[in-house]
Amino acid sequence: MQEQVKEILAQEKSKPPNILKALLLLQEQLGHVPVEAVPVIAHTLDVTTAQVAGVLSYYPDLRVSAPGRHLIRVCIGESCFANGCGRLLRTLQDSLRIDVGETAAGGRFTLETMSCAGNCALSPSMIVDRDLHGRLLPSQLDALLDHYR
Amino acid sequence: MSMALRLYLSNDTSARAAGAGLLADAWSERPEVQLIRTSSRGAFFLEPVVERDSPDGRLAWFRVIPEDLPSILSGRGGTPVRSIPFLMQQTRFTFANFGETEPLVLDEYQARGGLQGLETALRITPDAIIEEVRVSQLRGRGGAAFPVWNKWKVAQQAKADEKYVVANADEGDAGTYCDRMILEGDPFRLLEGMLICARAIGADRGYVYCRQEYPAAAATLRAAIHKADEAELLDVDGEFFPIEVVEGAGSYVCGEETALLESIEGRPGVVRAKPPYPAQSGLFGRPTVVSNVLTFATIPNILSWGGAWHAALGTEQSRGTMALQLGGRVKQPGLVEVPFGLTLRQVLDQFGGGMAPGSRFKAVQVGGPLGSLFPASQLDMTICYDAFAQAGAVLGHGGIVVYDHQTEMVDLARHFMAFTAQESCGKCTPCRIGSVRGVEILERIQAGSGTADDLLLLEDLGATMKAASLCALGGRAPYPVLTAIEHFPAEFRNRLRQ
Amino acid sequence: MKLSINNRLVVAEPGETIYEAAKKSGFAIPGLCASDHLNPFGSCRLCLCEIEGQNGTPASCTTLAREGMVVHTESERLNRLRRNLVELYLSEQPHVDRAPEVLQRLAKSLGLRQVRYPQPSHRLDVVDRSNPFFTFDNAACISCARCVRACDEIQGTHALTMLNRGFAARPVAGAAALSGDAAGFVSSNCVSCGACVKECPTGALMEKTIQEQGLPEQTVRTTCAYCGVGCTFEAGVRDGKVVRMVPADDGPSNQGHACMKGRFGWTYNDAPDRLHVPLLKQGNEWVEISWSAALDRIAQEWWRIKQTHGPDALATISSSRGTNEENYLFGKFMRCVIGNNHIDNCARVCHSATVTGMMETLGASAATNSIQDLDLAKLIMIVGANPTESHPVVGARIKQAMRRGVPLIVIDPRRTELAHLAGIHLQLHAGTNVALLNGLGHVVAKEGLIDETFVHARTEGFDDWLNTVAECTPEQTSRVTGVPAHLITEAARRYAKSGGSMCLHGLGVTEHRWGSHGVMALVNLALATGNIGKPGTGINPLRGQNNVQGASDVGCLPTYFAGYQSFDNPDLAAAHLAVTGRPLPAARGMKTPDMWDAALAGQLKTLWIIGYDVAQTDPNLKKVHAALKNLEFLIVQDLFLSETAKLAHLVIPGASFLEKDGTFTNLERRIQRIRKAVEPPNGVLPDWQVVCEVSARMGYPMWYGHPSAIMDEIAQLAPMFAGVSFDRLEAPEGLQWPVPSKEHPGTSLMHERSFPKGRARFVPVDALPPGELPTEAYPLVLITGRILQHYNCGAQTRRTGIMQVVDTDVLEMHAVDAARLDLHDGETVRLVSARGEARLPVIVSERVQPGELFTSFHFPDTDLNQLLSSSADESSKCPEYKVSTVRIEKVLPSGTPSTPMHVMLIT
């Protein structure tokens, strides 16, 4: 892993080192930022482990463990709230049998919430991986998830 | 060569979510169709919209499904775009290109008046640019509504080895999406605005901090920067002016300008105390103009048509147009560009078209998650920075979300506080601890174990957060909660322990 | 700038915040997150104020004072806000009854009686005890980030961060917390400087000694007795024992900062094996004897030897760890009682080459500028010194300067922490300073970067120097030193053009075969570019021990009397006679290495060694041991039974710096007080009283009521101290010599208008090879020096909690060499030179280049200095500690598990 991390980080050459960019890059390639890699990351970037930990623990998008194969993010922003994102979320929790922040058995789906997908005119919205879905009705969810199964 | 028919279909993310992508896939192999992927007009309630040219200008078909193609080809059932009331009644300056152009075709941008502002800016002195902006009375569109020229002047006068221009494309307020539309739909307008600013203050580098939730926006912008570079536009006083797109990582408070700078530097997005203001000491400690995307996008017209043109629009204290973004339970959600000065009621009626079917109006929230709630009785509020300020509210980034009769105000209030607790950077006490205490109180009320004292405590806590917080996240978080209690007291009282 | 605060007129400097202005004028605005030592932050929000004509309640600690401002810091509204904020703090405490005292006090003063939040969620109740010296208790913390900012802004180590965000935000060290481990400090790069502990407003970070022994009842202001920075401390005393040492904010050289050793490494003072009673060796046994018997015995033996063998059979090596007063007295004793100048001190092995090099060129041999000049320098050049380890408070200050954008050039064969951070690191081969410095001179001369005005007005011998450097092209220099030519050119340009370059140098310049030449080459460069006699410039030796500067200043030298006065000065001779009643011996005395030769030759019969562990720290140990063993009577005066003491006939216990009064002179010539904080262990006499007692027994009573009287005598005899007295030293800033008169304010900047000899002299020097070069038999170059955590012979630091951080010397080796020799971290090897051998564990390190090795000398078990030769600088006899050729032999079969060790390399 050490070598792989170093290789990936070789692409991130900001001066002074940019920890956030480096971690995003790692996450893009590894799916998450393994905690065990923090010392190598710090050393490669020439910063301290504390500095890496500070950034890694601050940003909601950075994850220290691998998510499921598909990441579902339900928007709970105000427009979606007004348009019933609560029901959407409950339906998903029931059908996947998981809570927000958890990964479904089999590791297929991880369920998360997000704040505004910028799709408010088509609320309620949800993002699966990189696909944005709008004007969602709870009744459509099963078919939609089937698409990713 | 067969004469394929040019059909215009938006490539905007929301339009695609509404089905534009589906149409494109379905029709991509059809020889009789030539699909032009444009920006979106913002009438999202009609998306996906398909348009074609006609002697009357564009004709549009709404909420199109693939099977509608034959009628479109035949020209049946189209509505002339210029007769769509939602669009007709708007005053489009910043969004004039929307629905018309292909976002990444620089020639089209130029053909419709693009780059004229920059040309003017290159002709005149930096002082003259700033003077033009001063005359325009443009105020920042990101939320704080600070006079734009003033920031530029400070940054221009600051002495430093480097200076920066940063576009705030974090657009974190729920219910807003006009920045995304610009990034995806008219990126050269943003770049032009940034270049004008760069020339005015003598900047060396530009950054666009784009939220991670907008992948298409970042990609489009990067492509636009590449094209602008090829066209040798990225030049300030003979020096290459690189513009970098930096993506965020899901933190709302990173939209706050100083947290944003921390984040660009790669550190935790923790808010800095001001002063020093970014214009004095910003990114890497250098003078930096941070402005909202919409603010920068407003600049080119001001330079091409003059500050006085801009100042002639709007109200006494709020000049120009505002991009309002309708969402929630309105019938016609979408983008509305109008001069300041309409009332909330006018906007909701004329553009929103009333409530969504089956919904009854309960409240409207303006200005994102930190904005106040207005009940029906306050709909005559003028849309203007100062009228809002006087009412203790904010116009923010122009998000307008309508809640209907089904919304439980206690739940909504908890939702707001939980948002703040979730997004607090954790630097200052009132927000770090206070927001959690606020959630706890509201959860007690939700659970039926709250008391009247809890409501008083919430008010006192709210007052403390308002007065003592370091940034507007903690400082404004109590507003939606307290206005909910103020306007819907019964809903809270009914849930208290008897 | 004038403003009104609470209806009182207050004067503020531009850039000052309301909070600072108020504090200066005696208003205490409540506040927990602001600190004089840190940038404005504004997190606690307690310091809110009201400003007339302005909405809201801005934080006074982040709001700049403006002319004419009308500010109120007390009002019912503000009081209520503050009460509510303190209530929030209390609400997150897991144990409200045990809430930090500051919070309880604030609550009381604000009238907060009860926390109104029922069952609030609270802070994680975790404690990090992994630092040997202090603990972090998250429950008592208010997440104000002062600790984090202290580590960043003051110490520049970045060992801390705020973890998480929002309610969960809390400080942690390192990254252990990410995996749920509370032991953050031990796995971080924390260097235990203690800055975070000092900044913590709540006691969440707290010294273990305080937790174990309670808060001090009184404090005594004193000066650290480790290195030459001379940090000012408040010694906290309880029940007659020191319980903590806190750096003083008004300490002139440290401004509230400290390092691990001074802050936490003082507990040796109560070590169980401190010497309490004089010990006499009988056969192979130590016998405790009474003080009077011991003192009688010294007097008898010395009287006998002097009578039998003449004065040249007696010599003293005095302690650069002792006070000025003690050192002066030992010198006086030798000169007046024994009648010779056979006295030396540890400066011999340290910066003696600086003394000769600077004397010949500038005519004075001490730092030309002051530590505070680091804030004025436009460029800092560090030559052969490792300040972040050897002079950590200066090191931190350099890192602060770098944060402000001041460029740094480091000349060192090793990649030290600063070399790593520096814009330019000239990584030369050990022993090639003169070549490199001449090379820089060549570029300066060739590119017309000479400060002509300065050279013509203030110097002589310039043309000779020009001729010497004319041949030293960058290419030629590169061949000798291994430094790329373009870096040489670039460094020379930057040094010459910065508008004020400050040079700091260390043992990497002096401890060489041609150490004095290295110093002269450095001075030449500064003279040629006019970087001397101005603020923020100069030649500044980072003198080593706490009082190595002072020991030499007051005449513990075989070549000079106090104040660097020559023995042949007739005025001095007269004054000496008048004041002491005895003539001043005119002949130069023996330097330390001469003493070894004399002892081996049987001419030197007795030595009195005070606070100096020559048997461990001098080079070519076999020879030193043989010399010591050849003595008839060896007296060693020390706090502990050091390696040298083990060879003694009589061992005299010493009183530590915490147990006596006197003065030390730091590396910027600053004379500072040390004060008795606690009593020495049962009747132990401070060194100065011992020498008085012996002197009296030898017929020359020296009675002083207090060390201040000794200083008065020094002032009488040495013109550069004429204005020094203990009264004046009560001022927090002490006095920087020269202080030629009672009215003179002291000298922070030397050579401003003229040099002692009028003009400064260029002394051109040619590059010459070191004492030995790698051969087939000894292919590797061994560099020796120090590490942050331990101190010299280690007698003191090895008896403290520092052992939990580092418990061995290690041999640092480049990965290429390690691979070639098939060696792995922790594997013990035999290091062999032409003189002897040493055993050390190996560690692969990025700090050394291939072909070079590094180790420290703080642990006696290794017998490291057996490896070193007696090769020394020609003129000063400063040993060549920095270059020895060695080979490595594997002693363990591959795969043998390494012995566990605590090691921490500063990178």
Ligand SMILES: Nc1nc2c(c(=O)[nH]1)N[C@H]1C(S)=C(S)[C@@H](COP(=O)(O)OP(=O)(O)OC[C@H]3O[C@@H](n4cnc5c(=O)[nH]c(N)nc54)[C@H](O)[C@@H]3O)O[C@H]1N2
């Ligand atoms: N922690 C700690 N602090 C101390 C001490 C201690 O033992 N421990 N001892 C104190 C004493 S007595 C002294 S004298 C000072 C000494 O303080 P420093 O002068 O910093 O001492 P060293 O670490 O011995 O050597 C400094 C540097 O010289 C470099 N060097 C070696 N050879 C050459 C060369 O040929 N050219 C150049 N340019 N550099 C070279 C080494 O790599 C090393 O980094 O520290 C004092 N402070």
Ligand SMILES: Nc1nc2c(c(=O)[nH]1)N[C@H]1C(S)=C(S)[C@@H](COP(=O)(O)OP(=O)(O)OC[C@H]3O[C@@H](n4cnc5c(=O)[nH]c(N)nc54)[C@H](O)[C@@H]3O)O[C@H]1N2
């Ligand atoms: N290999 C190698 N060897 C070196 C060096 C190197 O770089 N490499 N550096 C050399 C240098 S620069 C130096 S300065 C020397 C330092 O070497 P030393 O002077 O031998 O070491 P220190 O630890 O400074 O102090 C010696 C003794 O003083 C005692 N002491 C402290 N305070 C007092 C006091 O108040 N009274 C009395 N009586 N005793 C006291 C301590 O207990 C200790 O035993 O080492 C030298 N040796």
Ligand SMILES: Cc1cc2nc3c(=O)[nH]c(=O)nc-3n(C[C@H](O)[C@H](O)[C@H](O)COP(=O)(O)O)c2cc1C
């Ligand atoms: C919590 C918080 C979030 C913010 N988010 C945004 C944002 O997403 N986009 C934005 O342009 N400004 C945002 N701002 C406002 C910025 O701090 C800043 O005022 C603005 O970017 C300046 O640009 P303008 O002058 O063009 O408005 C936010 C402010 C706060 C306090």
Ligand code: SF4
């Ligand atoms: S505050 Fe009122 S009067 Fe002033 S511009 Fe706004 S609407 Fe007009």
Ligand code: SF4
């Ligand atoms: S108000 Fe909240 S987000 Fe803003 S600085 Fe304070 S803790 Fe951070």
Ligand code: SF4
């Ligand atoms: S002791 Fe010093 S180095 Fe360690 S964490 Fe505290 S400030 Fe940083």
Ligand code: SF4
């Ligand atoms: S440990 Fe002390 S200094 Fe650090 S955040 Fe907590 S209270 Fe503040």
Ligand code: SF4
């Ligand atoms: S820097 Fe030197 S004087 Fe200061 S505390 Fe450390 S060892 Fe003592």
Ligand code: FES
């Ligand atoms: S609120 Fe959900 S997309 Fe904007």
Ligand code: FES
């Ligand atoms: S002291 Fe000013 S905010 Fe803490």
Ligand SMILES: [Mo]
């Ligand atoms: Mo030394």
